[in-house]
Amino acid sequence: MDISELSSRLSSGRLFHAYIVTGADADTRMRAGKLIAQAAVCQAERGVPCGVCRDCVKAKRDIHPDIEIVRREKENANHTVDAMRALRARAAVLPNEAKRGVHIIDDADFMNMQAQNAMLKVLEEPPEHAVFILLADNPQRLLETVRSRCETVSLNPEQTLLDPKVEAVARELMEAYVRRDNLGLVRAAQPVEKFIKTELFDLMTALRRETLGRSGTLSETDVERFMEAADSGDKLINANIRGGYVAGELIAELIDRETASR
Ligand SMILES: [Zn+2]
CATH class of the missing domain: 1.20.272 (Zinc Finger, Delta Prime; domain 3)
Structure with a gap:
């Protein structure tokens, strides 16, 4: 999938509670994740972000209060179960400005079983306003039960994602x-x-x-x-x-x- 496909999928207007973004390189996955996040907070609600509303502008500048990026505490370490529980608590809180709160989980394939089970709980009963975007180089490392609750976005390796x-x-x-x-x-x-x-x-x-x-x-x-x-x-x-x-x-x-x- 490339950007135009991602756009057309977004423009179908159906926003999912959880995505797995896989394929391509880490930078491209992050950009795709941010684009979905922007679409989720955009006031136009057209699927594809309008690019000009207040929420889009903040999202593009990485300063939107309702978009967070959850990174591993240490490189080469797994996301911890505590971090996933904390995420669950934050996700339950209503967003500040946008209609939705978006949580991008970087290197989501780096979770041990405990952390994955904590994540699974969030995905089983996602708060109405929350969107989770799991970036994963190797989604096979995620539990089948986690994967089945997410919409998978597979990026085309040779194509960098452009706005x-x-x-x-x-x-x-x-x-x-x-x-x-x-x-x-x-x-x-x-x-x-x-x-x-x-x-x-x-x-x-x-x-x-x-x-x-x-x-x-x-x-x-x-x-x-x-x-x-x-x-x-x-x-x-x-x-x-x-x-x-x-x-x-x-x-x-x-x-x-x-x-x-x-
Ligand atoms: Zn917008």
Whole structure:
């Protein structure tokens, strides 16, 4: 499964109480978990997060009070039964701001039997407002009874997860470019002004992906131009340059100078 599939599953509008996110690498699993969490707190309730409501903004900045990430106390150690009991107690409390409280459990496959049984109790009687997202490299290590209570999201290993909103911007930029539509480029780049650093990096990845996906129809010069624009974008973002300026530079690199000077 890739991001578009995850999006379409989210957009089916059915939110589950518990998910197991597996496949890909740990970073990608965490990003997928955070995307589901954002969808769970988003005020739009459309399944796919709107990206602009107060809850989405806080979720993206990792400062949403109703989204917690439960990590192992020590690396190479299991989640403890006490930690799972504490989680159960926290999950019972009503969320502060959003309609739901989301608990992302990192390395959920690192639980001994006792801890898993404590987790199972939570999953057997989940509080109405709680969503649990278990990130697991090896879900087979989880009890069958735990697994059967979760909706499994298996990520595609070769595909890094990108924000659908960011992917849409990359697509629009490419489409405007192909049409030689300079005004369209400027319009497509507008949301970039408000992008935070991770979204800007994602945009460069999405632009490269968009370019490679169309390499059959684009000229060699066009491919080079996009790849270079993405590379210089990355440099600017690394230097902590803001979205507005990154958007301006992108437009400058992609704009069709012949029609622009007319
Ligand atoms: Zn939202």
